[in-house]
Amino acid sequence: MKLTYPHMGNLYIVVRALLTSLGLDLVLPPPTSRRTAELGVRYSPEFACFPFKLNLGNYLEAEELGADTILMAGGVGPCRFGYYAQVQREILRDLGVDMEMVVLEPPDVGYRELTDKVRYLVGDCSWWRVVKSIRFAWQKALALDNVERELLYLRPRVLEPNSLEKRYRTAVEEIDAAPDSRAISRAVQEFFKTSRRMPQRQGRFLRVGLVGEIFTVLEPFANYDLERRLGRLGVQVERSIWLSAWINDHLFGGLLRVKGGLKHADRLASPYLNSFVGGHGRETVGGAVACALQDCDGVIQVAPLTCMPEIVAHSVLPSVSRDYGIPTLTLYLDEQSGEAGIQTRLEAFVDLMAARRRKGKGGMLDGSFSGY
Amino acid sequence: MKKVGIPRALLYYYFYPLWREFFTGLGVQVVVSPETNKRIMDAGVKVTLSEVCLPVKIFFGHVIALADDVDYLFVPRIIKVEPRAYICPKFMGLPDMLRARIPDLPHLLETAVDMRKEETDPFRCWENCFQEVGRLITRDKRLVEEATRRAFRAQQNFQRQLAAGLLLPQALEEGNTGEVEVAVVSEQSALRIGLLGHPYNLYDRYISMNLIGKLQDLGVSPVTPESLSVQDIENKVGSLPKRLFWTLGKRMVGAALNFFADTRLDGLIYLSSFGCGPESLVEELVARWAKQQGGLPLMLLTIDEHTGEAGMNTRLEAFTEMIKRRRIK
Numbered sequence: 001m002k003l004t005y006p007h008m009g010n011l012y013i014v015v016r017a018l019l020t021s022l023g024l025d026l027v028l029p030p031p032t033s034r035r036t037a038e039l040g041v042r043y044s045p046e047f048a049c050f051p052f053k054l055n056l057g058n059y060l061e062a063e064e065l066g067a068d069t070i071l072m073a074g075g076v077g078p079c080r081f082g083y084y085a086q087v088q089r090e091i092l093r094d095l096g097v098d099m100e101m102v103v104l105e106p107p108d109v110g111y112r113e114l115t116d117k118v119r120y121l122v123g124d125c126s127w128w129r130v131v132k133s134i135r136f137a138w139q140k141a142l143a144l145d146n147v148e149r150e151l152l153y154l155r156p157r158v159l160e161p162n163s164l165e166k167r168y169r170t171a172v173e174e175i176d177a178a179p180d181s182r183a184i185s186r187a188v189q190e191f192f193k194t195s196r197r198m199p200q201r202q203g204r205f206l207r208v209g210l211v212g213e214i215f216t217v218l219e220p221f222a223n224y225d226l227e228r229r230l231g232r233l234g235v236q237v238e239r240s241i242w243l244s245a246w247i248n249d250h251l252f253g254g255l256l257r258v259k260g261g262l263k264h265a266d267r268l269a270s271p272y273l274n275s276f277v278g279g280h281g282r283e284t285v286g287g288a289v290a291c292a293l294q295d296c297d298g299v300i301q302v303a304p305l306t307c308m309p310e311i312v313a314h315s316v317l318p319s320v321s322r323d324y325g326i327p328t329l330t331l332y333l334d335e336q337s338g339e340a341g342i343q344t345r346l347e348a349f350v351d352l353m354a355a356r357r358r359k360g361k362g363g364m365l366d367g368s369f370s371g372y
Numbered sequence: 373m374k375k376v377g378i379p380r381a382l383l384y385y386y387f388y389p390l391w392r393e394f395f396t397g398l399g400v401q402v403v404v405s406p407e408t409n410k411r412i413m414d415a416g417v418k419v420t421l422s423e424v425c426l427p428v429k430i431f432f433g434h435v436i437a438l439a440d441d442v443d444y445l446f447v448p449r450i451i452k453v454e455p456r457a458y459i460c461p462k463f464m465g466l467p468d469m470l471r472a473r474i475p476d477l478p479h480l481l482e483t484a485v486d487m488r489k490e491e492t493d494p495f496r497c498w499e500n501c502f503q504e505v506g507r508l509i510t511r512d513k514r515l516v517e518e519a520t521r522r523a524f525r526a527q528q529n530f531q532r533q534l535a536a537g538l539l540l541p542q543a544l545e546e547g548n549t550g551e552v553e554v555a556v557v558s559e560q561s562a563l564r565i566g567l568l569g570h571p572y573n574l575y576d577r578y579i580s581m582n583l584i585g586k587l588q589d590l591g592v593s594p595v596t597p598e599s600l601s602v603q604d605i606e607n608k609v610g611s612l613p614k615r616l617f618w619t620l621g622k623r624m625v626g627a628a629l630n631f632f633a634d635t636r637l638d639g640l641i642y643l644s645s646f647g648c649g650p651e652s653l654v655e656e657l658v659a660r661w662a663k664q665q666g667g668l669p670l671m672l673l674t675i676d677e678h679t680g681e682a683g684m685n686t687r688l689e690a691f692t693e694m695i696k697r698r699r700i701k
Contacts, residue, residue, distance in 0.1 A: 047652035077617035078458030080649055086614050087653045090660050105614075273468045275449055275484065277461040308649040311423050312465035316472040332423060 009218035155231030209291025240287030281309030377442035379434030397519025569643035
């Protein structure tokens with residue numbers, strides 16, 4: 001069995017740590033690229049969300065490298081993600097692509113189905129080893145978030161962002177390759193030590209909150225490298241979604257104390273959005289309020305085009321904007337979004353935030369700064 | 373007498389008899405917005421985001437049409453009307469979206485409708501909602517209970533009429549006798565085309581550009597998903613590899629599977645709104661299955677506020693023509 005799974009930012013490292021330490025044979029798709037998007041778009045329904053199309057592209061590219069089994073998560077709505085795998089399976093079958101799909105569904109009736117699937121994958125590996133592997137993968141998730149957080153902080157500050165990004169990539173590769181927890185923390189320490197010593201600008205930097213649907217937030221290809229663009233425009237990005245917090249909320253039931261959990265965001269959303277709406281809709285609204293409370297200069301919401309929960313969130317964001325005097329920008333992304341258009345809108349938004357900062361906040365804000 | 377406004381949009385097409393009877397039972401006057409027209413649509417388009425689907429935009433237009441004339445607006449927050457299945461995230465955020473986009477709304481009656489896992493009676497989910505709404509209108513608990521019972525009966529009656537073959541717009545009319553009119557087209561040569569699509573698209577004559585009427589003019593007798601019973605639908609979707617967790621999507625897939633098996637049909641038309649989230653996946657499945665089974669020709673029609681009527685007419689004529697020829701062979 002040669003197992004593959006779709007990309008979402010750095011998630012592949014965490015999952016790889018888990019699955020290889022369970023003794024599974026992996027064939028990862030190459031990093032998501034234009035070609036991935038082209039393949040995915042060609043065979044996907046036109047109005048499916050961007051993640052759906054990129055997933056499908058990932059599978060097809062992995063198949064070329066010899067993968068024969070897909071590992072995918074499921075869900076029970078109301079977001080479309082829960083039915084991705086079912087439709088993708090039909091598409092692959094019609095294409096004549098012979099791949100098996102193992103979909104990990106949240107327990108609907110009992111845990112039996114889920115544990116059966118895990119059993120199927122891991123063979124006769126002991127549950128103790130499974131637990132140990134999960135712990136190891138979790139350490140990698142935390143390490144990745146730590147270096148990434150540092151990257152977001154330093155990017156607008158350092159004089160040589162290229163060299164900072166190179167160090168970051170090295171650190172990520174080292175974490176990926178780390179065979180044990182000692183090697184993981186060594187990689188993190190090394191990155192902290194060298195990057196903090198880089199020559200930096202002084203002063204206060206614009207801070208923008210990044211909220212929205214998880215895949216478009218975490219996958220740089222899907223958001224057209226938004227964080228990098230903002231960093232280079234001199235903006236510090238405060239992200240609302242972190243891999244480790246997400247894993248904690250969804251897989252560990254929120255048991256661990258991790259920065260940026262869901263419950264807080266839900267509470268903050270309540271005057272504007274009083275119900276969960278699936279996906280990350282409520283977290284987006286709560287995240288925007290949290291950014292305003294942390295004195296950010298603006299909020300950027302990213303979402304795949306036609307994403308239902310984010311459309312609901314987007315619809316109520318002007319109220320947040322009005323009440324807290326914080327400008328918001330919403331970007332819907334898919335294969336049609338142009339790089340130049342995104343860059344222009346980001347620059348305009350940064351200009352707007354900078355002008356507001358100069359005049360003192362509260363000036364010249366008229367509703368939200370939204371649209372394509 | 374207090375007036376409660378019900379927008380003639382979205383789930384109006386599923387639940388109007390239930391809502392109407394409940395409020396009239398409480399002694400409140402029910403005001404329904406007029407049928408969708410250009411003014412209503414334009415008003416809705418103006419206050420909503422361009423990414424929102426047409427039926428939701430039109431819902432906003434209906435709310436605006438009612439806003440000045442009523443004391444309350446009934447906009448329940450619909451989370452689940454059956455166990456373990458949702459409608460669409462937009463229905464769950466509807467009251468919040470309204471408040472954020474339209475200033476000076478009348479009082480919103482917006483309690484949540486959220487059917488629990490263990491409940492089996494399809495109407496139980498409305499009970500809490502009605503109790504909460506009833507409290508805002510009257511102190512008489514018995515009156516609320518009585519109105520709720522009346523409402524359930526009316527809704528059951530409505531569904532029976534649909535199952536008996538009455539077209540939904542007629543069944544929604546107040547004071548309909550319940551007698552089923554025999555379909556006008558009864559000659560053997562008439563084409564029968566199954567319709568798929570959300571009721572708020574199919575039966576809103578403005579959104580659908582009078583699709584049903586147009587088909588009838590072309591000598592087609594349309595077969596609607598509402599003529600299928602809940603049991604017909606459930607039987608078919610039960611065979612899916614994964615349970616569908618959208619109430620409306622389930623109806624769509626169930627209807628399609630029933631239609632595939634119906635040898636009396638000559639074709640299928642699937643009407644969907646541009647940018648409808650669940651539909652983007654459900655429609656894809658239906659189209660793929662239709663192709664795999666190979667029997668029934670299927671035409672997909674996607675509509676939004678820019679769709680032109682002439683294009684729609686041409687496609688309908690071409691489709692019916694194609695089916696006719698296919699039959700002669």
